[in-house]
Amino acid sequence: MSVSQSDFHAALLDSAAPVPSGLRDGNGRAAGNRFSVYRNNVAVSLTEALEVNFPAVRKLIGEKKFRAMAGIFLRQHPPEAPMISQYGTEMPDFLKTFQPLAHIGYLPDVARLELALRQSYHAADATPVDPAILGTMAPEALMGAHLDLAPALRLLRSDWPVHGIWSYKMEPGAPKAVHEPQNVLILRPDFDPRMTVISNAAVAFLQGLLDGTSLGTAHDRGIAVDPDFDLAHILGLLIGGKAITNIITGES
Amino acid sequence: MLDSTPRFTALPHAPGVGYKAQHYAAIMHDPAPVAWLEIHAENYMGEGGRPIAQLRHLADRFAFSVHGVGLSIGGETPLDRDHLARLAKLCDWLKPASFSEHLAWSTHDSHFLNDLLPLPYTTSTLTRIADHIDEVQEALNRPMLLENPSSYLTFAESTWSETDFLAEIARRTGCGLLLDINNVFVSATNLGYSPQGYIDSFPLDKVGEIHLGGHDEDADETGAPLLIDSHGREVADPVWALLDHTLDRSGPRPLLIEWDADIPDWPVLAAEARRAEAALQRVPA
DSSP states (O other): OOOOHHHHHHHHHOTTSOOOTTEEOTTSSBOGGGHHHHHHHHHHHHHHHHHHHOHHHHHHHOHHHHHHHHHHHHHHSOOSSSOGGGTTTTHHHHHHHOGGGTTOTTHHHHHHHHHHHHHHHHSOOOOOOOTHHHHHSOHHHHHHOEEEEOTTOEEEEESSOHHHHHHHHHSTTOOOOOSSOEEEEEEOSSSSOEEEEEOHHHHHHHHHHHHTOOHHHHHHHHHHHOTTOOHHHHHHHHHHTTOEEEEEOTTO | OOOOOOOSOOOOSSEEEEOOGGGHHHHHHOOTTOOEEEEEGGGGOSSSSHHHHHHHHHHTTSEEEEEOSSSOTTOSSOOOHHHHHHHHHHHHHHOOSEEEEESSEEEETTEEEEEEEOOOOOHHHHHHHHHHHHHHHHHHTSOOEEEOOOOSOEETTOOSOHHHHHHHHHHHHOOEEEEEHHHHHHHHHHHTOOHHHHHHTSOGGGEEEEEEEOOEEEEOTTSOEEEEOOOOSOOOHHHHHHHHHHHHHHOOOOEEEEOOSSOOOHHHHHHHHHHHHHHHHTSOO
């Protein structure tokens, strides 16, 4: 007669499964469709969480297809922690192999971008360095320095015009995306993440900084991708986005 | 009338509301009659950014209640230590006037189901829950409040009434109780008992906070009424009447309006808080 939480859990996520015996209404009869309240709460609340976390994916495929996809996703990948704003980290990989949507090649990258934006939004705050310090450093000292970058910075490479596709759906009046690969740099100068499309050379440079190389070595990596790599431009972006949080020189 | 002051929270005997970010500006401008705010703990477990910054600003002006919805205190498996550590971190910096959680489970096999799921009231579930509450109170270094659930069904194996079950947990662990009056009305309607009778057998001296929220009306396959605890509309009139019945017996308590779905503009929520204030004012302190 006892109902284990394993029984309850299994029947919650499988609407074809029988309602566990041992559940009653107020008059001692079998609980019947009262169990559906819990089934419904779980499916609806997790679907709504995915709608909040992946608004552009939802707009791209439409409400109906999104809900159908979410119903399958949430059963394969229920949240692993109670922080629902983090729910859906498996979404990009899921979309890659989810047959009904596999023909929309850019969809996994749009999901990756939405995850990165949320991570940036909730990332730790950090105090930027005074950019004037950069101007006071001797060029050799500057190129030998290591930069710490803000925890809210995210870097995303895509074979698709992922920023263009996102903007077209999410920002009124944005132009239709042009078919080209796009890299997106996400910075959060205050509370709202901002996106900038950056070159392959800038990605190589930033990846160098993130790997912990000196500014000079990171610069070399950028140059290796494109001899015309514009260091001042990308440093300006980082400064404007309050993304440089520490400058570590050889002496310090 | 009970004359003992509840010692389970430091919340004022005044109206509070569940905090929603869209009301931030309105609350900072003119919160009246709202005196305190409640947050769902799990929404403030990020590392930084706007949610945390807004909470820091509000905490300078308002007493806070931290209300957990994801600890799964009624779970068959051990409490999630990582989650307990996250709750402790939040309580450490926010220093809320109250911490509360639910008589429910929500996690199984490391899967969080985002719903408050029911459990049988037996001597073995009681022992397990009391152990979990001991662990929470130790980790947070404060007494917690445990909230009565809204129920849609019962377990054939249950041997305790819900009120006796809650009273015994409070006695064993020293925790307080959060009495959700809408949940009482929803459960009593769904399971066919008297909501006033439930209140009359509830250990009101342990109540550190009262919740009020809206419900939806549905029916089961036999046509019997089935109320759904949706928090998506005004508190129903019979729930306000049940609040008066409760306050006549308990004396004033911190009263919270919960509105979590189809969230209205601030004036609508403030009007609900005013109604709660009026209910408090007719009770002698």
